[in-house]
Amino acid sequence: MKRRDFLKKSALVTTASALVGCDVKVDFENLSSFKNGGLPIVISTWNHGVAANKVAMNIIKNGGNALDAVEAGVRVTESDPEMMSVGYGGLPDRDGHVTLDACIMDYTGNCGAVSYLQHIKNPISVARKVMEETPHVMLSGKGALDFALEKGFEMENLLTEKAENLWKEWLVTSQYKPIVNIENHDTIGLLAIDKKGNISGACTTSGLAWKLHGRVGDSPIIGAGMYVDNEIGGACATGVGELVMKTLGSFLIVELMRQGMNPQEACKEAVMRIVAKEEYNDMQVGYLAIDKNGNYGAYSIHPGFNFALHLGGENKMHDAESFVKS
Ligand code: GLY
Secondary structure (H helix, E strand, O other): OOHHHHHHHHHHHHOOOOEEOOOEEOOHHHOHHHHHOOOOEEEEEOOOHHHHHHHHHHHHHOOOOHHHHHHHHHHHHHHOOOOOOOOOOOOOOOOOOOOEEEEEEOOOOOEEEEEEEOOOOOHHHHHHHHHHHOOOOEEEHHHHHHHHHHOOOOOOOOOOHHHHHHHHHHHHHOOOOOOOOHHHOOOEEEEEEOOOOOEEEEEEEOOOOOOOOOOOOOOOOEOOOEEEEOOOEEEEEEEOHHHHHHHOHHHHHHHHHHOOOOHHHHHHHHHHHHHOOOOOOOOOEEEEEEEOOOOEEEEEOOOOOEEEEEEOOEEEEEEOEEOOOO
16 A cells, blocks of 8 residues: 555544554544644744744734745744844854854655854755755855855844843853743744645744853754644743654654554653653753644653643643653
């Protein structure tokens, strides 16, 4: 049986609370996240997700596609100087440079990314250009900047006065210590399903504050910071990128859903892979996932990770479940 036919057959069977996959038994009546299913849906990390979701869902409501929606949604966060972990206004590395990472993936499996990009306010749109106008998936550093300028993006100073002052305060001690749930925001990862049922995702960040110059995190890595398979679902990550990269968290979640887990179970399992191996006391990682039917899940290492969900006409914040209980 072809995979597409198999998936269609599985979808029919799920309504009867029976078998999915060859030997994975799932009781769909008892999976809480499946009761939340519905389309279209936009879901994104942290408080800044509410404004991003609103813009993304407007595009979908007006008949736009998920790819346009995810790009426009995260551009809101990138452009906001008050959001000090993404785009313009992001906190710099230890040498005072704002360096940005982003990736985007569509429902056909195409994807694009930029890493260590400086001076461009909306790296997600450069990532989309990499996807659509080059034979490559990722451009980095000066090459990414040259490409952006060639495509008409404007070169700007992304270091705001507020971010520069915080960096100067940090220089006094110069202690590197990732902070769990920094100011209740971090990377924005955003996943959407449009009216046709197509899924896309976007992920963008200025990375860890005071990182070593040249450090690149999980956010531009397809499969780590974000991953979409239109036949299965999508996932995205926030938090300490090194832990996400070591376990290729977003790809893992989508593959676990392919094997029969629901989005919540898959996010939890991806966190368990981290805590089984890593010192996680001062490290936060949070995952979001959606499946093809618009069911969602969220799970983090520590309490405090929250997400914005636009579903059924409401755009509201929710707290994720976590491995460490408060
Ligand atoms: N998750 C963002 C980063 O580690 O850069």
